[in-house]
Amino acid sequence: MSLAQVLFYVMAFIVVASALFVASSKNLVRSIFMFFITLFGLAGLYVLALADFVAVTQIVIYVGGVLVLILFAFMLSGKETLNVLQQQKSKFISLNKLPALLLAALFFVVMVNVILKSDVDNVYWVKMVRGANRQIKPNDLMTDNIGINLMTRYLLPFEAISILLMMALVGAAHLTRKEQGTV
């Protein structure tokens, strides 16, 4: 077993365990901070999938942006959000959670079955790339290639998503502004 494989299993365990803690925790603040660890573990998994640039972007945008935003919204929405949580002091598997748990578990069984049956390691194009030895290797520098592709092959989606991001941020600022006078 190589070092990369050991690291993969460690990262996968961290990701799944912290995600389970996020799902089961009664304390919202604790679950948000545990979500940090899930995101860091996911960034580690991206590095192991040889996507360094996506991993760094994940840390910058998710950990630096999204989670801070969630924390701010939580702190601005006051104490009543916590009271909702404290009313239901039951165990992880209570009767009203059972359908949701059942749904998620059965869906997981179905997905694992699909993944194992489809046998993605032997899909035609993956096999072809592997046969020609053209997959990304650990010592390749992909960041400059991503930059070139972003500005040539994916220029239209890039522009579309920049417009969409601007519209979303303007819309968010508009939604949260103080209502003054009319309306």
Place this chain on the structure above:
Amino acid sequence: MITLTDFLIVSAALFCIGLYMIVSKHNAIQILIGIELMLNAAILNLVAFGKFDKIANGGQVFALFAIVLAAATTAVALAIILNVYKKYKTIDPRKINNLKD
């Protein structure tokens, strides 16, 4: 050798945890975190397949687009949650059952 199947199974587990959170939680912020988990599962799939696309980098570039989309989603969703909290004084989605009239 880390196979593609390993990545896909991890991402399936993440997706199901996100699904559980969306269905069972009583708090809009936790539901949002569940959505983020599901989006991250999808991004993990994109990145895992992107390893086999060296020339066009399709997987990694679309993972970047998905991350940006997730950020935009979160910003708008949190703005909506704050507004809902201002109006109803709760963010339990099951108690929000009135129109604005």
